[in-house]
Amino acid sequence: MASLRLLFSSFLLVHAILLLSNTVNCNEDEDKLLQGLNSYRTARNLPILKEHDNADCIADEVAQQLEDQPCTRPIGPSTAVPGTGPQFANYPDALKKCKIHANTTRDGVILPACVPKLVSTLVLANYTETQYARYLNDSKYTGIGIGSEDDWIVVVLTTNTPTGSFASAAACLVFKVGLDHYYLFLLLGLFLLLTN
Ligand SMILES: *[C@@H]1O[C@H](CO)[C@@H](O)[C@H](O)[C@H]1NC(C)=O
Ligand SMILES: *[C@@H]1O[C@H](CO)[C@@H](O)[C@H](O)[C@H]1NC(C)=O
Numbered sequence: 413m414a415s416l417r418l419l420f421s422s423f424l425l426v427h428a429i430l431l432l433s434n435t436v437n438c439n440e441d442e443d444k445l446l447q448g449l450n451s452y453r454t455a456r457n458l459p460i461l462k463e464h465d466n467a468d469c470i471a472d473e474v475a476q477q478l479e480d481q482p483c484t485r486p487i488g489p490s491t492a493v494p495g496t497g498p499q500f501a502n503y504p505d506a507l508k509k510c511k512i513h514a515n516t517t518r519d520g521v522i523l524p525a526c527v528p529k530l531v532s533t534l535v536l537a538n539y540t541e542t543q544y545a546r547y548l549n550d551s552k553y554t555g556i557g558i559g560s561e562d563d564w565i566v567v568v569l570t571t572n573t574p575t576g577s578f579a580s581a582a583a584c585l586v587f588k589v590g591l592d593h594y595y596l597f598l599l600l601g602l603f604l605l606l607t608n
């Protein structure tokens with residue numbers, strides 16, 4: 413019985429650590445770019461871009477796919493329509509992984525940039541002083557997701573219209589409910605252990 417409890421508590425501990433390391437996910441490069449872009453927006457009397465989980469997921473996936481591309485390879489803006497997406501990336505695959513409803517991405521835009529070591533001033537300038545500026549200067553975009561991998565950084569902008577909201581496909585809801593149960597189970601387990 414004692415060994416069973418030990419096994420159970422180590423199981424809980426490992427999972428708690430895994431969950432924590434997953435949720436505590438701050439990335440300085442991405443935070444700096446977000447701050448910079450929102451200062452740019454504020455200076456132009458535009459509402460700030462709100463962080464958007466699904467856009468973040470897409471940005472992460474695309475950044476991972478671009479990671480091995482040479483930094484000298486320019487990749488311009490692209491639409492977020494299924495079947496398109498940034499050159500050299502498998503965008504439909506990213507959409508599938510992030511479980512985003514394909515009909516809700518039409519008005520979004522994907523903006524990849526590569527800056528050696530992601531020097532923050534250069535990264536910001538690559539968005540605010542290039543062809544990308546016109547997207548950031550556009551009030552129709554309301555949400556943002558940022559992903560980075562190595563020297564690559566990817567910004568995904570969403571709108572608050574049904575065709576640009578990057579809404580989750582039904583499968584994602586099921587997954588979320590599943591995860592909630594998982595948390596509940598963990599909490600219950602910890603509670604039982606602590607009160608015994
Ligand atoms: C997606 O959009 C197309 C055309 O706009 C429509 O025919 C289709 O029913 C939509 N699919 C869903 C699941 O909403
Ligand atoms: C964009 O980043 C590159 C490095 O990849 C840098 O050489 C260039 O100056 C940056 N562009 C702007 C407009 O700052």
Ligand SMILES: *[C@@H]1O[C@H](CO)[C@@H](O)[C@H](O)[C@H]1NC(C)=O
Nearest residue numbers: 456540545546547548549550
């Ligand atoms: C930003 O948008 C405003 C209004 O549409 C326009 O007057 C201005 O020139 C734009 N600035 C840039 C840098 O695109």
